[in-house]
Amino acid sequence: MAAPAMAAMNSVSLLRGPLSLRALHFIRISNPVPRNPLFRAPFHFRRVSSSVSAISDEEAAARAAAVNADSGAPTIFDKIISKEIPSTIVYEDEAVLAFRDISPQAPVHVLVIPKLRDGLTELGKAEKRHEEILGRLLYAAKIVAEKEGIIDGFRVVVNSGPSACQSVYHLHLHVLGGRQMKWPPG
Amino acid sequence: MAAPAMAAMNSVSLLRGPLSLRALHFIRISNPVPRNPLFRAPFHFRRVSSSVSAISDEEAAARAAAVNADSGAPTIFDKIISKEIPSTIVYEDEAVLAFRDISPQAPVHVLVIPKLRDGLTELGKAEKRHEEILGRLLYAAKIVAEKEGIIDGFRVVVNSGPSACQSVYHLHLHVLGGRQMKWPPG
Numbered sequence: 322m323a324a325p326a327m328a329a330m331n332s333v334s335l336l337r338g339p340l341s342l343r344a345l346h347f348i349r350i351s352n353p354v355p356r357n358p359l360f361r362a363p364f365h366f367r368r369v370s371s372s373v374s375a376i377s378d379e380e381a382a383a384r385a386a387a388v389n390a391d392s393g394a395p396t397i398f399d400k401i402i403s404k405e406i407p408s409t410i411v412y413e414d415e416a417v418l419a420f421r422d423i424s425p426q427a428p429v430h431v432l433v434i435p436k437l438r439d440g441l442t443e444l445g446k447a448e449k450r451h452e453e454i455l456g457r458l459l460y461a462a463k464i465v466a467e468k469e470g471i472i473d474g475f476r477v478v479v480n481s482g483p484s485a486c487q488s489v490y491h492l493h494l495h496v497l498g499g500r501q502m503k504w505p506p507g
Numbered sequence: 508m509a510a511p512a513m514a515a516m517n518s519v520s521l522l523r524g525p526l527s528l529r530a531l532h533f534i535r536i537s538n539p540v541p542r543n544p545l546f547r548a549p550f551h552f553r554r555v556s557s558s559v560s561a562i563s564d565e566e567a568a569a570r571a572a573a574v575n576a577d578s579g580a581p582t583i584f585d586k587i588i589s590k591e592i593p594s595t596i597v598y599e600d601e602a603v604l605a606f607r608d609i610s611p612q613a614p615v616h617v618l619v620i621p622k623l624r625d626g627l628t629e630l631g632k633a634e635k636r637h638e639e640i641l642g643r644l645l646y647a648a649k650i651v652a653e654k655e656g657i658i659d660g661f662r663v664v665v666n667s668g669p670s671a672c673q674s675v676y677h678l679h680l681h682v683l684g685g686r687q688m689k690w691p692p693g
Contacts, residue, residue: 456642474670484660
């Protein structure tokens with residue numbers, strides 16, 4: 322694994338424990354890891370069990386992430402916002418950052434986040450005062466779709482809480498497109 | 508079928524042709540139709556083919572709906588907003604209406620729409636001036652989750668265009684919860 326990626330992992334592990342390894346799938350590193358769903362599991366786990374599906378891993382990771390949901394602790398996104406951890410930025414303005422999910426679920430898969438979390442660990446924590454940033458985020462999703470050439474067909478998804486598979490407690494919108502999306506939506 | 512449902516269908520058919528029958532799955536009628544995916548297909552089709560899956564039907568319906576996406580024609584939602592067609596309203600304020608999807612994909616499945624479409628046939632048509640209503644809609648999704656007892660875990664989905672399975676060209680947010688949601692989101 323490339324040194325920058327390992328350095329990122331080390332710094333991230335200080336924040337969130339074992340799960341932080343998985344959180345790295347949100348960023349693009351200089352020497353990309355193969356798109357193997359097991360990349361999201363801790364390394365020792367990858368070696369002893371190759372039968373774990375990406376889906377159950379995703380749900381388990383979401384449950385683990387939820388443990389510290391209300392701690393207000395920094396997340397991997399803080400380092401992405403500060404550019405301490407590199408990402409492939411698709412759109413940015415003073416309030417919003419949009420970057421590629423490194424574990425894409427469609428040919429286009431971008432995350433849109435507020436630069437200032439301001440209590441928005443999840444959509445379920447939104448207050449009336451957040452309406453402005455929520456509007457900016459949803460509009461930014463449209464800008465992303467335009468920039469990515471999927472304006473004629475894209476899906477926006479917001480997961481709030483473990484049963485929705487939220488895995489990073491900094492509000493984020495998923496923008497997906499470039500293929501026929503199915504129904505139900507997960 | 509109950510008379511009110513038939514009356515609703517007749518009025519809807521004036522708006523959107525055969526596909527409008529399918530659009531009825533968004534509303535709850537006084538004598539609920541069994542939750543059979545084939546309900547969404549035209550009646551003659553239901554009789555000759557019982558092997559069509561709900562998924563492909565959903566995609567086909569979305570493609571058909573897209574034909575008139577830019578016509579600015581009224582949709583089934585106009586009649587729901589005017590209460591001409593009954594729905595089970597979960598939340599309402601001066602700008603937003605939230606009501607149950609009659610073809611729920613989870614124990615809780617509510618649609619959140621702007622009362623005034625104002626050009627928002629789909630998220631892909633959003634303009635900067637729409638940020639305010641977009642913020643209100645996303646915040647309303649949180650209010651709905653709270654009211655429905657799923658604030659600890661819910662997913663919000665916005666489909667824009669046929670490849671995302673959008674089937675009514677009046678912007679709407681899906682709020683889903685009450686079960687473990689899967690990944691990828693469709």
